[in-house]
Amino acid sequence: xxxxxxxxxxxxxxxxxxxxxxxxxxxxxxxxxxxxxxxxxxxxxxxxxxxxxxxxxxxxxxxxxxxxxxxxxxxxxxxxxxxxxxxxxxxxxxxxxxxxxxxxxxxxxxxxxxxxxxxxxxxxxxxxxxxxxxxxxxxxxxxxxxxxxxxxxxxxxxxxxxxxxxxxxxxxxxxxxxxxxxxxxxxxxxxxxxxxxxxxxxxxxxxxxxxxxxxxxxxxxxxxxxxxxxxxxxxxxxxxx
Numbered sequence: 001x002x003x004x005x006x007x008x009x010x011x012x013x014x015x016x017x018x019x020x021x022x023x024x025x026x027x028x029x030x031x032x033x034x035x036x037x038x039x040x041x042x043x044x045x046x047x048x049x050x051x052x053x054x055x056x057x058x059x060x061x062x063x064x065x066x067x068x069x070x071x072x073x074x075x076x077x078x079x080x081x082x083x084x085x086x087x088x089x090x091x092x093x094x095x096x097x098x099x100x101x102x103x104x105x106x107x108x109x110x111x112x113x114x115x116x117x118x119x120x121x122x123x124x125x126x127x128x129x130x131x132x133x134x135x136x137x138x139x140x141x142x143x144x145x146x147x148x149x150x151x152x153x154x155x156x157x158x159x160x161x162x163x164x165x166x167x168x169x170x171x172x173x174x175x176x177x178x179x180x181x182x183x184x185x186x187x188x189x190x191x192x193x194x195x196x197x198x199x200x201x202x203x204x205x206x207x208x209x210x211x212x213x214x215x216x217x218x219x220x221x222x223x224x225x226x227x228x229x230x231x232x233x234x235x236x237x238x239x240x241x
Contacts, residue, residue, distance in 0.1 A: 019206035027210035035207055038198045039190060045214055048191040051107070052179040055114025056172050063119050063171075064164060067126025072156060084123070092117040092178050096185060105187030110179065117178035118171035125167020129160030162234035169226035176219055 002021065009020045027035070031042040038044070070076050092113050099109040137155050146154070157164075183193025192211050199207035 016203050016205055019209060023206035024209050024213065027207055028213060031214075035195065036199060036202055036204060038195055041192075041195070041210065041214055044190055044192050044195045044211075045218060048179050048183065048193070049218070051110055051183075051191065052114055052172070052175045055111040055179070056118050056168075056175045058111065059115040059118035059171060059175070060122055060168060062115075063122035063167075064126050067123045067164075067167075068130055068152060068156060068160075070123075071127040071130025071160070072152070084120070088120045088124075092174075093181055096182070100185075100187070110182045110188065113182045114175045114178045118175040121171040121174060122164070122167040125163045125170070126160065129163025129167075130156055132163065133159035162230070165226070165230055165234060169223065169230070172222060172226065173219065176215075176222065180215055 005018075006021045009018045012018045015023060027033075027041065031045075032040045034040055070080060095113060095116055096109075099112045103109040103112055133156055137159060138151060141151055141155050179191065180193040180196075182188070183191035184197045188194045192215055196208050196211040199205075199211065
């Protein structure tokens with residue numbers, strides 16, 4: 001892919017259409033250099049990571065308890081399943097006008113979009129994880145005199161943890177995509193999404209591509225972290241099956 005890209009860039013010979021690898025690397029290899037007065041690649045990446053981490057934590061804080069409750073008590077699931085089924089297919093970016101109307105332009109509206117994107121994968125995986133916990137485990141702790149709190153803390157949450165973690169991994173990936181898209185909207189002044197659109201406005205396509213590469217590399221690192229934790233702490237689920 002790299003060879004084809006460079007060959008095409010040399011053939012097209014137009015940096016506004018396809019920049020050379022050298023021009024892209026000159027941006028990537030100087031991550032602390034100011035880019036077009038919009039901050040450095042490193043500074044904008046830090047802003048994006050902060051936003052996505054905040055939105056993701058809010059989503060997990062809401063989705064995990066709700067998913068446990070819906071997975072454990074069927075009545076609650078039946079009560080809310082229709083609403084969730086209706087809201088889940090709506091793309092997070094479709095909420096942008098409402099987010100801007102409710103929360104105004106700024107951090108709150110961006111975090112809202114991120115949290116919304118991460119919420120449903122975590123919720124659904126948590127529900128599935130809770131429902132997959134063996135009934136025999138639950139009956140065993142009931143026989144030993146456990147109450148609802150003991151059952152959830154000592155059986156349900158540990159037993160469903162692999163699925164919850166998988167949902168969090170998927171949710172973080174969606175949150176990462178949402179933050180970049182949200183930062184491209186009017187009113188933002190920092191972040192990798194903003195940097196890409198700002199550089200495009202100035203015709204600096206090498207900065208656009210460098211920003212895309214940075215997004216991909218950060219996404220890979222984050223996903224590898226989730227995979228490493230999964231292998232380290234939740235490998236028992238694969239052997240148990």
